[in-house]
Amino acid sequence: MSAASVEQPSPQSFDIDQFLAAEESKGLLRLTTAGSVDDGKSTLIGRLLHDAKGAYEDQLKSAVRAGQIDFSLLTDGLRAEREQGITIDVAYRYFATIKRKFILADTPGHEQYTRNMATGASTAELAIILLDAHRGLTTQSRRHAFIATLLAIPNFVIAVNKMDLVGYDQEVFNRIRAEFEPFLERIGTKNYYFLPLSALKGDNVVDRGSHMPWFDGPPLLEYLETVEPADNMIEASFRMAVQRVVRPDQNFRGYAGQIASGTIQPGDEIQALPSGRRSKVKRVVTFDGDLEMAHAPMSVTLTLADEIDISRGDMISSGTPPKSARIFDATMVWFDAHPLDPAHDYLVKHTSHTIPARVDGVRHLVNVATLESEPATSLAMNEIGVVRIATAKPLFFDPYQENRVTGSFILIDRKTNHTAGAGMILAEAEGSLEDAADRLVRLVRAAVPEGARLNLPSDDAQAMEVIRGLLKGVLK
C-alpha cells in the first residue's frame, strides 16, 4: 500500500462522519489520456480503476478472459468497438481516492485521434501522454503532446510505459526524456512530469513497486492526487456570459450564468456587453441564499443596481475588458467529413450566443507531424489550421491561451447542424480596419463609374440591394 491510499478503508476503522467531512472538501481533477492501444493505455486505465477501486466487481467479471482480468476490456465500451477491438470515441471514467475525485477522458490513439483528443483535452486540467519505452519516442507522441498543448492543458504526465520490456533500464528512460524535452519546450508545454512505469506489472501506477529504485518521484496516482491544478481563472478578470434572464415577477430581474473567470461581490462595478452600459452588482443570488462573494466556475444569478438592457448571449465583465471583434483569427480543429468551405454558411457558438459566421480564408494548415505551417484553402476532417472567421455581430472574447471559456467556440454547419469544428481564438484580425478600408476603396472605385454619385438609401436592406447590384457588376 503506497501513500496514495484508496477509497477502501477497512470496516473496523471506518468512521462515516470523518469520511463525510473529508469528502466535503475533496476537490475534482479532470484529466485526459492520449496514447494508442499499443502503448498499453487501456491497461493503464484499467489498472488505475482497478487498483483505485473505481471499477466495480460485476464490471470486472465481464472483463475476465481466460481466467485473467483483461484491463483493456474495462474501458472498451461499445459493441462496435468490442467487435473491432479498438476504441473509437472518447469515453469518460470516474474514480476517486480519499483526496480527490477524478474525471478521466479516455481518448483513442489512432482512429480519428485529433478530433477525439481535442474533445477529451478541452475540459482537462492534466494530460497523460503515454508512450512505449520499447518503441521509444514516436511521431504520435509528439502529435499528442502538441494537441494537448494547443488545447491549453496546464499539466502533463509523460508516462513512459512498458519499462518491464526494457528491463527497467534507467538509460532507456533518460534517453526518451532527453529526446522529448526539447520538443515540449519548443511547443510551449507548461508543467510536465516524466514518469517511468509498467501498467502491466503495476510499477509506479498506484504503488511504487521494487523494480526501479533509481526513480524517486511519486507514482502516478500519488502525483494525480497532489498536483496543483495551476488554475488561475479565479485571479483573472471577471467574465460571465448571461445564459438566461430570471424574471419571476416585476420585483426581480436577475442574470443567470456560470462564472467563466474571476470573482464578483455586491458593490462591484460591472460592464454589460455589447451595450457597454455600466452598473453595480446588487446581489449574488443562489438557491442556498445570497453570497458575499462568488468565483469561477460557480453558477449564480446577479442582480444589478440599475435597470439596463441585458439578454441571453450578453457578457457581464469587470476589470480588464474583453476584446471585441467581428473578424478574428483562430486555430481550428476540423471535425466534419465535409471539409471547411469558405463559401458555406456556418454558425459560431461562443459562450451563450450563436451567431451567423463565415470563414474568411484559411491562413495556413498546421502539419501536426512536423509542426510546419503549410498553405491551404480548406481543412479536412482531423486537420488543424489557423483560419480567419467573420461573424455577423461582434464577439467579446479573451485569447484562448488566457481564458479557455471566453476564448473557445464551435462552428456549426447551418445545413446539417453538425458540429463542424472547434476554434481557439488567437486575436482580432490584425489591421482589419486598414484591410477593410483598402478593400472598400477598391470595390467602390471598381463598382461606381468615374464621376458618378453613389446614392445609398437610408434603409439598410435597400442600401444592401444597391451595393449587391454594384458588386455583381464587379464580380462577374
Added chain:
Amino acid sequence: MSRLSHLQALEAESIHIIREVASEFQRPVMLYSIGKDSSVMVRLAQKAFHPGPIPFPLLHVDTTYKFKEMIEFRDRFTAELGVKLIVHSNTSALEAGANPFRLGTERCCGLLKTQSLLDALRAGSYDAAFGGARRDEEKSRAKERIFSFRDSLGQWDPKNQRPELWNIFNGRVEPGESIRVFPLSNWTEMDVWQYIHVENIPIVPLYFAKDRQVLVRGNSLIVPEQDFVKPQLGDKLETVRCRMRSLGCSPCTGAVRSDADTLPKIIAELVAVRNSERENRVIDHDREGSMELKKREGYF
C-alpha cells in the same frame, strides 16, 4: 481563495447545462423516474432558476408496474414543489396484456418503457428531454454525450455523435429531431448519495433498509408489494432486512440485504460494497451489450 469541492463543481456544471437547455429549446421536458438521480436532477433544476419556478414540466413514463411507495412519493414530491407533472403509460400495450411475466423483460421494457417514452415525447412535441443517466452506470453510457442527438425516430447512433468540447453544447435540431440531455453525466453513484445527504433531498423510503417480506429467488430478493408479483416455484417467503439500491419496476428490481437505514449508513455501505448498483437489475443482463441495444432503439 479555495477551489470548489467536487460536489460544488458538479453542481455548477449541471446548472449550466440545465439553463442552456431551458434557454435554447422550444419545448424541453424533464424525464422523472422517481429514483434518487431524478430527485437530484429536480433539485438542480430548482437551483438553476431560483427564485423563478422550474420552466418545464416533469414527465413520468409509468409502466404501471412500479412500487406503490414510488407512486405515493412521486405525487407528494411533485405537489410540494408545485411543478407540473405529466404521467404517460402505453395504454394500448397494457390493454393488449403487456407484462414482464408473459413477454420477458426485454420485450416488456421495449413496449412499456421505450415505446411509451417515444410516444410521450412525440405527443408533447418535446425537442429536448432531460434524463438522469450517469456515465459511470454502465459501459455503453461512458461514451454518451451530455447533449445526445436523436433522429426523428428517437434513435441513437453511437457512431454519429456530435463532438462535445468545453461547456459549449450544440442543441440545433430540425423539426421531429430531438436532444436527450444528461446533466448528471459526470456524477457517480457516490456523488449522488453524498449530494442527497448534504442537501437533504427527499428520496423514496424503499432506499432505506427495514424488515420486509420478500420472495427469496436464488440470489434475488423480490419484494411482493404489488398483487401482480406472484411467487414462482422454489421461491421462499422470508422476512429480510433489506433495501433497494436502484428503483425500477416492482417485478424486475430486487432488493439487497442491508442494515443501512440512514444516509450515512448507505454511504458507508457504498464504500464497502464493491458491486455496482446495476447488478440487481435483471434487464441489463439480458445479453451482452443489452443496454447499448436499448439505447439505440430510444431507451434512456
